[in-house]
Amino acid sequence: MLIYLDNVLNRVGEANxxxxxxxxxxxAFGVDNRYTQRDIEELSRCFTGWQIRKVRPDQxxxxxxxxxxxxxxxxxxxxxxxxxxxxxxxxxxxGTQEPVRYRRTITPEWTTEEFDDASWLNGSTGIGxxxxxxxxxxxxxxxxxxxxxxxxxxxLPENTDLTKLALSINYDDxxxxxxxxxxxxxxxxxxxxxNPPRYTETASSNHEVTEQGDEVSLLRYGRFFxxxxxxxxxxxxxxxxNRTSSDLSMLPRLVSREIDPSSIELDDTNGEWAFxxxxxxxxxxxxxxxxxxxxxxxxxxxxxxLEGLNDAMDVIRMMANHPSTxxxxxxxxxxxxxxxxxxxxxYKDGSAPSHLIGMVDRAIQAWQDAEPVGHIGTVxxxxxxxxxxxxxxxxxxxxxxxxxxxxxxxxxxxxxxDWQVDLSELPDFNEAMGMHLxxxxxxDGWSEFGFDWINTGAMLExxxxxxxxxxxxxxxxLMRWSVRRYLTYNNLETSDEIIDHFNQLLFNGNLSQQTRDxxxxxxxxxxxxxxxxxxxxxxxxxxxxxxxxxxxxxxxEMHYQ
Numbered sequence: 001m002l003i004y005l006d007n008v009l010n011r012v013g014e015a016n017x018x019x020x021x022x023x024x025x026x027x028a029f030g031v032d033n034r035y036t037q038r039d040i041e042e043l044s045r046c047f048t049g050w051q052i053r054k055v056r057p058d059q060x061x062x063x064x065x066x067x068x069x070x071x072x073x074x075x076x077x078x079x080x081x082x083x084x085x086x087x088x089x090x091x092x093x094x095g096t097q098e099p100v101r102y103r104r105t106i107t108p109e110w111t112t113e114e115f116d117d118a119s120w121l122n123g124s125t126g127i128g129x130x131x132x133x134x135x136x137x138x139x140x141x142x143x144x145x146x147x148x149x150x151x152x153x154x155x156l157p158e159n160t161d162l163t164k165l166a167l168s169i170n171y172d173d174x175x176x177x178x179x180x181x182x183x184x185x186x187x188x189x190x191x192x193x194x195n196p197p198r199y200t201e202t203a204s205s206n207h208e209v210t211e212q213g214d215e216v217s218l219l220r221y222g223r224f225f226x227x228x229x230x231x232x233x234x235x236x237x238x239x240x241x242n243r244t245s246s247d248l249s250m251l252p253r254l255v256s257r258e259i260d261p262s263s264i265e266l267d268d269t270n271g272e273w274a275f276x277x278x279x280x281x282x283x284x285x286x287x288x289x290x291x292x293x294x295x296x297x298x299x300x301x302x303x304x305x306l307e308g309l310n311d312a313m314d315v316i317r318m319m320a321n322h323p324s325t326x327x328x329x330x331x332x333x334x335x336x337x338x339x340x341x342x343x344x345x346x347y348k349d350g351s352a353p354s355h356l357i358g359m360v361d362r363a364i365q366a367w368q369d370a371e372p373v374g375h376i377g378t379v380x381x382x383x384x385x386x387x388x389x390x391x392x393x394x395x396x397x398x399x400x401x402x403x404x405x406x407x408x409x410x411x412x413x414x415x416x417x418d419w420q421v422d423l424s425e426l427p428d429f430n431e432a433m434g435m436h437l438x439x440x441x442x443x444d445g446w447s448e449f450g451f452d453w454i455n456t457g458a459m460l461e462x463x464x465x466x467x468x469x470x471x472x473x474x475x476x477x478l479m480r481w482s483v484r485r486y487l488t489y490n491n492l493e494t495s496d497e498i499i500d501h502f503n504q505l506l507f508n509g510n511l512s513q514q515t516r517d518x519x520x521x522x523x524x525x526x527x528x529x530x531x532x533x534x535x536x537x538x539x540x541x542x543x544x545x546x547x548x549x550x551x552x553x554x555x556x557e558m559h560y561q
Contacts, residue, residue, distance in 0.1 A: 003273070005443065008051050009212055010044060012283040020044035026444045029324035030331075030344045035290070042287045046299065046312040049282030054271040059262040061274060068313070070275045072306055075263035076166075076215070083165070084154050084234060084254035087135070091120040092127060094138070095147030095199040095237075108196045110149060111178035111235035113226075117151050125150075128238075130247030131172065131209050138248065146243045147199050150236045150250065155229055162222035164256045170213035171238065172249040174203030177216075178235040179224045185216040190239060203241045209249040217265050282308040289315060295322055321373045329374075330363040332448075333383060339398050340449045355392045359383060400560035403450025406433035408561065409462060413553060416505055419469060419481045432461040454559075463554045470550035483546045495523035495534045498545065502552045511557065519555075523548045 002008055007019035020043035024035050053075035061070070093099045099110040109115055123136035127150065130142070138148060167177060167185055176186040176197060183195070189203040226232050238250045264271035287299035297318055299311050319325050331344050339356055346352035347360055366382035367374050385391040392398055404412065407430055414421055427437045434453065435446060447453070469481055492498050499519055503511045511519075523544070526532045534544060552558075 001443075002050055002052055002275070007047055009210070010048050010050065011281040012045075012048050014210065015041065015044040015048060015283070017041065017044045019047055019050070022443050028319050028328065029322070030328035033324040033328060033344065034293070034295075034322075035324070038291070039289050042289045042299075043312075043315060045283045045285070045287050046289075046315055049278040049280070049308060050312065051276045051278045051281065052273050053260075053276040054264050054266050054268065055262050055274045056264050057270070057272050059274075060272050066275055068309075069306075070277045070309070072277055072279050073260060074276070074278070075266060076257045076259050078168075078255045079164075079258050080256055082168075082253045082255045083156065083160070084152060084252065086125045086251055086253065088122075088124045089152055089154075090123050090125055090127065090136075091117045091151045092123050092136070093117075093120045093149040094141070095145045095149060098199050099149050102198060104195060107181040108178070108235075110151070111233065112181040113153075113231060113233050115151075115233075120151065126170075126249055126251040128172065128209075128247065128249035130245075131249045133209060133249060133251065141240075141248060142246070143244055145199075146202050146240045146245075147197075148238050148248070148250075150238065150252075152234045153231045154234065154254070155231055156225060156227065158228040160228070161256065162225060163219050164258065165218040165222075165225075166255055166257050167216040167218060167234075168213065168253040168255050169216070169236075170209050170249065170251040171207060172209040172247055173205070173207045173241040173245065174239045175250065176237050176239075177252070178233075179218070179221060180226065180233055181235075182221070182224045184218060184221050184224070185214065187214065189241075193239070197237065197239060201239055202243075203239045206241050209247075209251065213251075215266060217267065219265075277306060277309045279305045279308055282311075284308055287311065321368065326364045326367045326374070327360070329376075330360050330367060330379065333363065333376075333379060334359055335448045337380075337383060337402075338393055339401060340451070359392055400557070402448075402561040403453055404559055404561055405446060405448070405453055406430045406435040406458070406462075407437070409433070409559060410465065413466065413469070413558075417469070417481065417486065421481070429461075429465055433458050433465075434461075462559070463550075466553035467550045469553065470546035470548070483542050483549070487545065493536055495520060495548070498534075498548060499523065499552070502549065506552070507557050511555075515555065515557070519548070519552060522551055 001019065001022075005018040005022055006016045010016040010019065017040050021040050024040060024043065025031050029035055053071065055075070060066075093110075100108070100115075103109075110117070125136070126134045127136040127138065127148065128134045128141075129138045141148070169175065169177070169185070171187060174187040174190040174193070176190055176193070177184050186193075187203070187207060189205045189207060190197060190201075192204065193201045234252070234254060236250060236252060238248065240248050259265065284301060284303055286301040289297045289299070295318065297315060299314065303310065327347065328344055331342060331347055334342060334356060338359065339353075342352040342356040342360065347357060350357065362382050362385075363379050366379050370378035384393050388394075410426060410429055410433075413419065414426075430437055434455075434457070440446065470483065487493065487498075490501060492501055499516060503509055503516065524531055524533055526540075526544075534548075535541060
């Protein structure tokens with residue numbers, strides 16, 4: 001969430017409100033439930049300096065120490081003076097045309113040591129316009145050209161450790177970087193721009209210089225460097241998102257870095273993200289939240305170092321028993337486990353069913369009485385109230401009234417019949433049913449309301465999924481489930497035995513007699529509508545049993561929790 005909601009960019013003087021807003025709106029209080037825009041702004045200041053680092057898998061800290069005693073140092077830190085710093089020494093060429101005759105090649109001529117750049121302009125970095133951070137301002141770029149080309153010669157210090165070098169680069173909007181004629185990095189919004197990109201090419205999306213820049217390890221490019229005292233060329237082509245863009249910036253540095261022993265390179269997929277509190281990025285000023293209410297909080301100024309973490313921790317501890325948090329979470333739990341017919345709005349205005357309002361009231365009381373306050377297990381016990389069979393949770397009106405989401409439908413089938421499906425394929429089935437895992441744009445989670453998942457297209461995909469399982473013969477290598485093996489293992493043969501088995505396995509034996517008779521009639525009827533019992537001696541036996549199992553798995557009862 002710190003990454004997804006941009007809190008890694010949340011710094012003193014440049015507060016980013018996303019994380020604080022979503023905590024109040026989506027994870028604690030609910031939309032517009034006893035908080036104001038001012039509270040969001042103050043809470044975002046509390047969360048300044050909440051950042052991340054990447055560590056080796058065996059160095060991932062345990063909770064709660066990972067939250068209360070996080071490291072304050074970065075995974076990687078620069079050491080000594082930059083080898084190439086911001087400032088003079090750069091040559092640049094305005095992208096009104098190609099800097100050289102265009103050829104598709106991994107070694108563009110203008111990026112090499114041999115290229116004569118005497119006709120290029122001289123300048124200092126940052127270079128660009130519109131951001132107020134540029135030493136060289138391209139006043140004629142807007143509406144005229146979308147790219148600019150940079151070159152800088154440098155000599156590595158004697159005995160430089162090539163394994164520690166990195167290109168540190170802040171930019172707006174996109175770039176491709178070269179070392180002695182070899183590409184070493186490009187921004188993600190230039191991935192499809194060509195090799196090398198044409199001078200007319202544009203970045204595929206915006207990237208502001210105030211956003212997180214790139215830190216590119218040059219460990220694998222060590223062989224491209226010329227050793228001391230030979231010259232090297234760092235070359236960069238910078239591209240705007242369009243010619244009318246209001247700004248462009250390029251601020252590159254070549255630095256030497258140290259990696260903390262517990263950490264790993266930020267782009268190393270073998271590492272794990274972990275929490276880091278950065279004291280240098282935290283706002284230590286006084287803050288006031290929920291001003292004028294009985295829950296008003298005064299955060300003092302003067303805290304130092306890791307103590308700044310408590311600015312947010314103190315608010316979180318208070319929020320754990322705030323009436324808005326109690327209401328929002330208890331309603332969500334009842335939506336999850338009991339019924340759809342209540343929301344935070346209908347609970348507060350009294351228009352929800354009275355029996356559900358009473359259940360929320362009981363859950364809130366349990367929340368307040370729990371030790372510690374808000375203990376979810378205690379709240380769930382109050383909702384389920386196992387000793388009281390007259391409790392709403394146990395009544396027929398809410399029994400199996402919650403519709404399964406796609407992931408619940410798929411997983412319940414897979415687990416029930418021990419289907420050894422290739423797990424990597426399950427997200428594709430979810431997507432076909434309307435649930436695109438890990439790609440939801442809004443950070444509020446997938447809906448728990450059944451009506452959001454029941455439509456003709458989604459139901460057809462559920463039927464197709466179940467049909468895959470019962471299909472015989474099944475030549476799909478993804479579906480490692482055998483009708484024959486399943487029948488043998490469970491000692492099943494007749495239609496009655498098969499129906500009774502799945503009735504107990506999937507529905508706790510609660511299928512109505514009418515539904516059971518309907519399934520049995522299907523089992524005893526062939527494709528021509530003629531009566532024919534399931535006979536293991538017939539060649540179509542396993543195919544018909546597979547069809548029967550598929551029908552059972554698509555019954556309306558199968559789609560309820």
